[in-house]
Amino acid sequence: MGAFVFSRRSSFAWLTDGGESSVDEASVIGAADLILTPQRAFVVAPNNEMDRLLEEVLGDQGYEPLTYSWREDRIPVIEKLLQGRAAGSDTLLPGCSELYGDVKTLRYSLLPGEQARLRFLGKETARIVGEVCRQIRPGDSEIKIAAAIKGSLADEGIAAPVILVAADGRIARYRHPVPTNKEVERLVMIVVCARRWGLTVALTRMVHFGPVPQDLRERFNLVNNISAQLINATTPGRPVKEIFSLAVNAYTGAGYPGEWEKHHQGGPIGYDTRDYLASLDCPTLVHEGQAFAWNPSLPGVKAEDTILALATGPEIITTSEAWPTRVLTQGKTNIIIHEMLILQGHKS
Incomplete structure (x- = not known):
C-alpha cells in the first residue's frame, strides 16, 4: 500500500501523541487529515485551521502542511496528493480501501x-x-x-x-x-x-x-x-x-x-x-x-x-x-x- 489517510479524531490523537483535531465535537471526523507514505507525512487542513494545528497541536512532529481554502472540498486535494497510488483510509474516501478495523487493532496494546x-x-x-x-x-x-x-x-x-x-x-x-x-x-x-x-x-x-x-x-x-x-x-x-x-x-x-x-x-x-x-x-x-x-x-x-x-x-x-x-x-x-x-x- 502506497499511502494511508487518517481522518478520524481518534486516529489523529493516536498518531500525534494525544493531539486533538476536533472543531465539531459531534463529529468523529476531525478538521484535518493525516496522510502517511513510506517516505513522508502530511497534514491536510483548510487555511482557517492550519496555523493553529501547526503551532498548538503538531509542533515539531514533522508533518508537512498541505493547505486548501475553507471554501473548497478537501477530497480533490487528497486525491491529488495520492496520485492514484493504492491507499487505505480509516473512513470511507473515494479511491481508498476502508480499513478502520485494522487500524484499531494496531492501538490495542497501549504504549x-x-x-x-x-x-x-x-x-x-x-x-x-x-x-x-x-x-x-x-x-x-x-x-x-x-x-x-x-x-x-x-x-x-x-x-x-x-x-x-x-x-x-x-x-x-x-x-x-x-x-x-x-x-x-x-x-x-x-x-x-x-x-x-x-x-x-x-x-x-x-x-x-x-x-x-x-x-x-x-x-x-x-x-x-x-x-x-x-x-x-x-x-x-x-x-x-x-x-x-x-x-x-x-x-x-x-x-x-x-x-x-x-x-x-x-x-x-x-x-x-x-x-x-x-x-x-x-x-x-x-x-x-x-x-x-x-x-x-x-x-x-x-x-x-x-x-x-x-x-x-x-x-x-x-x-x-x-x-x-x-x-x-x-x-x-x-x-x-x-x-x-x-x-x-x-x-x-
Missing part, C-alpha cells in the same frame, strides 16, 4: 506513555465524579447532576462523550438512561465516559440516601461479584469470548440466567468509547497493555470501572481514595470494588 495518560485520566475522572456525587441532594434532577459532572470535568480539560444519569425507578427500567428532569428521591446512578488526549475511560457510580434496602444491597453485591470475575479474567492472551462465556455463567450463578442479554457487557476501551462489544463469538484475544471496561448490570444496579490488562494482573485505574471500596478476592487477585455511596437524608 507506556499512553498507559500513563490513561491512568491520570482515570484517577481524575474518578475524583471529579466522586466530588460531584457527594454534592447531590434529594430533589436534584438528573439533568442538573449531569451538567455538574460535565462542567467539573471540563474545568480540568476532560470531555464527556457519555453521561448517563438515572434516579430511582429509571435505573431498573432503562440500561441507557439519558438524563431527564426526574428528581432524585433515594437512589441515583451515574455513568460516565471521559476523554482527554483522545483516550477514554468509563465508570459507573451509585449513590443512595438513607439505609439501603436489603434486596438492593444483595443485587449490588451480586453485580459487583460478576464484575470482579470479569476483571480477574481479563489477562493478556486470553480469548475475549472465553471471558464473555464466564460472564454468562456468572449471571446464572447469581440467579439471573439470561440477564446478560438485556444489555451489552462492555469490552475494550481506549481511543473509542468501546473498540468493540464483547460477545460469545468474539474472535480476538486480550492484548498486553490493553484497556477494558466491563459493565455488568442487574435490575436497578450496575458496576463499571476501567482496567489495564497487564502481565502482572489487571490494574483498575478509575479508583478514588475518597470513595468507599472493598476488596473481593478472585483466585490470587484482589479486586477493588466501588461500593454504593450512602448519604444521609432523603426526599420525603
Whole structure:
C-alpha cells in the first residue's frame, strides 16, 4: 500500500501523541487529515485551521502542511496528493480501501506513555465524579447532576462523550438512561465516559440516601461479584469470548440466567468509547497493555470501572481514595470494588 489517510479524531490523537483535531465535537471526523507514505507525512487542513494545528497541536512532529481554502472540498486535494497510488483510509474516501478495523487493532496494546495518560485520566475522572456525587441532594434532577459532572470535568480539560444519569425507578427500567428532569428521591446512578488526549475511560457510580434496602444491597453485591470475575479474567492472551462465556455463567450463578442479554457487557476501551462489544463469538484475544471496561448490570444496579490488562494482573485505574471500596478476592487477585455511596437524608 502506497499511502494511508487518517481522518478520524481518534486516529489523529493516536498518531500525534494525544493531539486533538476536533472543531465539531459531534463529529468523529476531525478538521484535518493525516496522510502517511513510506517516505513522508502530511497534514491536510483548510487555511482557517492550519496555523493553529501547526503551532498548538503538531509542533515539531514533522508533518508537512498541505493547505486548501475553507471554501473548497478537501477530497480533490487528497486525491491529488495520492496520485492514484493504492491507499487505505480509516473512513470511507473515494479511491481508498476502508480499513478502520485494522487500524484499531494496531492501538490495542497501549504504549507506556499512553498507559500513563490513561491512568491520570482515570484517577481524575474518578475524583471529579466522586466530588460531584457527594454534592447531590434529594430533589436534584438528573439533568442538573449531569451538567455538574460535565462542567467539573471540563474545568480540568476532560470531555464527556457519555453521561448517563438515572434516579430511582429509571435505573431498573432503562440500561441507557439519558438524563431527564426526574428528581432524585433515594437512589441515583451515574455513568460516565471521559476523554482527554483522545483516550477514554468509563465508570459507573451509585449513590443512595438513607439505609439501603436489603434486596438492593444483595443485587449490588451480586453485580459487583460478576464484575470482579470479569476483571480477574481479563489477562493478556486470553480469548475475549472465553471471558464473555464466564460472564454468562456468572449471571446464572447469581440467579439471573439470561440477564446478560438485556444489555451489552462492555469490552475494550481506549481511543473509542468501546473498540468493540464483547460477545460469545468474539474472535480476538486480550492484548498486553490493553484497556477494558466491563459493565455488568442487574435490575436497578450496575458496576463499571476501567482496567489495564497487564502481565502482572489487571490494574483498575478509575479508583478514588475518597470513595468507599472493598476488596473481593478472585483466585490470587484482589479486586477493588466501588461500593454504593450512602448519604444521609432523603426526599420525603
